[in-house]
Amino acid sequence: MRKPVAAIAVVCGLTLAGCQTVALPSLNLNSVAALNTVYGIQNAFGVAVNSANAYRAVPLCRTGTGPGVANICAKRSVIERLQAAMRKARLAVNNLVALQKAYPSVDITNALAAARSALNVVQHILASGA
Amino acid sequence: MVTAAEVSAGLAAAETIVNAIIKVAPAIERGVVSSIPYVQAIAGLIGGKNATAEEIDAVLARINAEVDLFLSPLPPDDGSTTT
Numbered sequence: 001m002r003k004p005v006a007a008i009a010v011v012c013g014l015t016l017a018g019c020q021t022v023a024l025p026s027l028n029l030n031s032v033a034a035l036n037t038v039y040g041i042q043n044a045f046g047v048a049v050n051s052a053n054a055y056r057a058v059p060l061c062r063t064g065t066g067p068g069v070a071n072i073c074a075k076r077s078v079i080e081r082l083q084a085a086m087r088k089a090r091l092a093v094n095n096l097v098a099l100q101k102a103y104p105s106v107d108i109t110n111a112l113a114a115a116r117s118a119l120n121v122v123q124h125i126l127a128s129g130a
Numbered sequence: 131m132v133t134a135a136e137v138s139a140g141l142a143a144a145e146t147i148v149n150a151i152i153k154v155a156p157a158i159e160r161g162v163v164s165s166i167p168y169v170q171a172i173a174g175l176i177g178g179k180n181a182t183a184e185e186i187d188a189v190l191a192r193i194n195a196e197v198d199l200f201l202s203p204l205p206p207d208d209g210s211t212t213t
Binding site: 032035036038039040042043044045046047049050051052053054055056057058059060061062063064065066069070071072075076077079080082083086087090093094097100101 | 153154157160164165168171175180181185190194196201204210212213
């Protein structure tokens with residue numbers, strides 16, 4: 001139940017972030033849209049991080065075993081891949097926030113794309129751990 | 131026709147599954163509960179609420195702390211958890 005809810009929330013956040021990048025007619029509106037875009041992707045990332053922490057909190061699978069209904073465990077290799085992806089996603093999201101704060105009227109499309117891409121990788125690895 | 135032995139075996143399997151879930155339930159519950167503010171924020175955006183710079187700063191600080199927790203090293207693999 002947890003994974004579908006988390007996945008829907010991440011997808012909603014990413015979709016929302018994508019929807020907010022349309023060019024708007026005034027500087028003020030653009031700033032509002034940029035804030036909402038950043039906030040949307042941040043919160044999608046927040047759901048992903050919490051899902052990852054929940055995954056990490058379950059016992060590690062024993063060698064030669066895998067997760068299943070009767071063996072709830074986390075694969076070491078999945079956690080390690082998630083850690084690498086999470087480092088990149090954190091950097092991308094922090095860069096996105098920093099850019100938006102330093103240059104509120106600048107187009108954040110590229111930084112946003114990088115953050116979305118990094119977050120998609122995290123989401124795929126999370127899904128693979130099921 | 132289901133035999134008594136098959137019923138017993140089914141109950142034993144169910145008990146194993148339930149025990150495994152109960153064992154990890156607190157961790158899963160923590161993950162779900164701590165995701166709620168993020169889900170609510172996304173719902174707010176969908177509902178038309180605009181984000182503020184203060185909210186962005188607060189969420190970033192919270193996320194960075196949670197990522198730090200996730201990035202803490204795993205216990206070394208002595209060969210028993212090579213998966």
